[in-house]
Amino acid sequence: MAVSHLLFLPGDGIGPEVTNEVRRVVEWFNARGAGFEIEHDLVGGCAYEAHGQAVSDATMALASAADAVLFGAVGGPKWDRVPYEVRPEAGLLRLRKDLELFANLRPAICFTALAESSSLKRDLVEGLDIMIVRELTGGVYFGEPKVITDLGNGQKRAVDTQVYDTFEIERISRVAFELAAKRKNKVTSMDKRNVMRTGVLWNEVVSAVHEREYPGVELDHMLADAGGMQLVRAPKQFDVIVTDNLFGDMLSDIAAMLTGSIGMLPSASLGLPSAATGKRRALYEPVHGSAPDIAGKGIANPIAMIASFGMALRYSFNMSVEADLLDRAIAAALDDGLRTGDIAAPGTKTIGTAAMGTAIIEKLDRLSA
Ligand code: NAD
Numbered sequence: 001m002a003v004s005h006l007l008f009l010p011g012d013g014i015g016p017e018v019t020n021e022v023r024r025v026v027e028w029f030n031a032r033g034a035g036f037e038i039e040h041d042l043v044g045g046c047a048y049e050a051h052g053q054a055v056s057d058a059t060m061a062l063a064s065a066a067d068a069v070l071f072g073a074v075g076g077p078k079w080d081r082v083p084y085e086v087r088p089e090a091g092l093l094r095l096r097k098d099l100e101l102f103a104n105l106r107p108a109i110c111f112t113a114l115a116e117s118s119s120l121k122r123d124l125v126e127g128l129d130i131m132i133v134r135e136l137t138g139g140v141y142f143g144e145p146k147v148i149t150d151l152g153n154g155q156k157r158a159v160d161t162q163v164y165d166t167f168e169i170e171r172i173s174r175v176a177f178e179l180a181a182k183r184k185n186k187v188t189s190m191d192k193r194n195v196m197r198t199g200v201l202w203n204e205v206v207s208a209v210h211e212r213e214y215p216g217v218e219l220d221h222m223l224a225d226a227g228g229m230q231l232v233r234a235p236k237q238f239d240v241i242v243t244d245n246l247f248g249d250m251l252s253d254i255a256a257m258l259t260g261s262i263g264m265l266p267s268a269s270l271g272l273p274s275a276a277t278g279k280r281r282a283l284y285e286p287v288h289g290s291a292p293d294i295a296g297k298g299i300a301n302p303i304a305m306i307a308s309f310g311m312a313l314r315y316s317f318n319m320s321v322e323a324d325l326l327d328r329a330i331a332a333a334l335d336d337g338l339r340t341g342d343i344a345a346p347g348t349k350t351i352g353t354a355a356m357g358t359a360i361i362e363k364l365d366r367l368s369a
Helices: 015-031 046-052 057-065 088-098 112-117 168-180 196-214 224-233 245-257 302-315 320-335 352-366
Strands: 004-011 038-042 068-073 104-109 131-134 143-150 158-163 186-191 218-223 239-241 266-273 281-285
Touching: 004 015, 004 057, 004 088, 004 143, 015 038, 015 302, 015 352, 038 131, 046 088, 057 088, 068 088, 068 352, 088 218, 104 218, 112 281, 112 320, 131 168, 131 245, 158 196, 168 196, 168 224, 168 239, 186 196, 186 224, 186 245, 196 218, 224 239, 224 320, 239 245, 245 352, 266 302, 302 320, 302 352, 320 352
Parallel strands: 004 038, 004 068, 068 281, 131 239, 186 218, 186 239
Antiparallel strands: 104 131, 104 266, 143 158, 266 281
């Protein structure tokens, strides 16, 4: 049986608590023939304590060799004053940069049982299933020059540079088209071609990749501001949205909030396929942080982390049957009314992290029987 290597980087705060529930889910799949091997290592504040660095070179080597990295969360008040270069978040940034994880995938899925906790009306969000594909390593967050200059007359000038090359737009649009082909076959590309040169190039390159390589996938273009409006007006019109780093940052947060709690949101960051295996480099993580306010209490919602492993099954291991099963197990636990504190209605009964993990595993048992 082929062995798949998972590197777990649980990190700080609630990271280890929610990652532990994923370990149980992985063991469930292993007991039924999946061949996952798990290695653990340190990242973030705990790595700083151990090595004086937020991620060590040895950990980076493990991450590059792994088939997928499962990342918990990093940071906390304990490390607020450590030097900037070794702050916990630097570990995540190095992983993204060195593994060249240029495509950030954020699904916005609304579970029927949680439709009431959305800020939108039930019929607008019930059954929602969209995927935002955000370019993660280019654009205005990285473009040079990026400076504040003192003009000497009491004024300062700040400059950020939005820059995209053809290859960056090509590779992110390929990720979007490939995803859409496995979903509802529709991509909406969002840019600001009406006021930005990068938007003109974005639009041109996405269209060219579409025409040349993915003519069978439906493609629409939308201005990013109109896209923001459409996301809250009629979100179910979308399947896959592809956009740049800046617009993706905002649009994915808007989409996330359509679905309720931050404790429910998984994500994936993908890189180029490796020449040796053909597999994309990949890191899977919940959208939430280390939640120091609830860390150590055993009450964090593990669903975002478990659903991140579900994305790994789907996108790194081509195990969509198993990924669907896991998604159905999560939905079934929610349908039974089981809630961690973050998704419970005020005054209703809640369960803890491990109990939610157990409930999902019991549903896996039942659904696969
Ligand atoms: P956070 O996501 O950690 O917490 C925000 C709120 O949501 C808190 O009230 C928290 O209790 C709650 N929450 C988050 N995840 C939850 C879960 N799974 N179940 C139940 N409730 C949950 O964001 P923050 O408070 O702004 O940041 C805390 C620390 O995490 C900071 O040090 C920050 O830098 C770091 N952070 C790390 C990442 C990451 O590792 N990718 C992302 C965001 C923030």
